[in-house]
Amino acid sequence: MNTNCLLKDEYLNETDGLIYCSNCHTPKQILIELDNNLQIRNIRCKCRLKAYENEQSEQLQRKQMMKIKFLRANCLQDNTLYDYSFANDTGINPQMHYAHDYVDNWDKMKTSSLGLLLWGDVGTGKSFFAGCIANALIDKGIPAMMTNFSRILNTISIMNPTDRNKFIDSLNNYPLLILDDLGIERSSEFALEQVFHVIDSRYRSKLPLIVTTNLTLNEMKNTSNIAKHRIYDRVLERCVPIKINGINLREENAKNNIKTVKNIFSSYTA
Ligand SMILES: [Zn+2]
Structure with a gap:
């Protein structure tokens, strides 16, 4: 050599x-x-x-x-949801441990087709709770889609029935679907029919669904509206209710903002 x-x-x-x-x-x-x-x-x-x-x-x-x-951009359609993470949890919500439990036991929840129904007053952190689950699952590479009915209805109202069905079916490509603010969408016959279609399609797919709502459990269980009844019936069967009773964050923020302004404007009175 x-x-x-x-x-x-x-x-x-x-x-x-x-x-x-x-x-x-x-x-x-x-x-x-x-x-x-x-x-x-x-x-x-x-x-x-x-x-x-x-x-x-x-x-x-x-x-x-x-x-x-890519998953986060695809699954979280509102950029503010990016900040809804366990890392940003201030510990204000006493039920937050259930969000960790859901993520830690995701495989079992998925196999059992089990979701959550997060209910409670406006501003108590239901969306934050749900967003934390979405982000934690996305971090594990699991497509967890978080959207709301206002957005879905806006999207499908301009579609023809075939595309509308395709769109609704496409939501079942996500192992977890989170629908924020059920009950605030328009109550027109068309809107309720589409809401039913989305919920029923998810129900039949046996994939888990997490719903947040400002409605009370009683309002959901005892609605006299037949169209709403068949929607809530499916939600209540598959989504385990958790009452979110954290401090009203928006009221807290408003109070803190007034304090800040009082320090800046010496003569400010609210
Ligand atoms: Zn060497």
């Missing part, structure tokens, strides 16, 4: 006649027997192998991050 062919960081090991790496002192070549002939093949030395594995794992991580970024 002509040692002039060696690179700066390699040397010829006189014992086995193979080229070694001067950094990690492991072989960069291997002897293999092929058709009764011994042949030399190039391999990665220990340090090259380590560098290669690191590169592969970084590439995988980058791919995973891209996937999660």
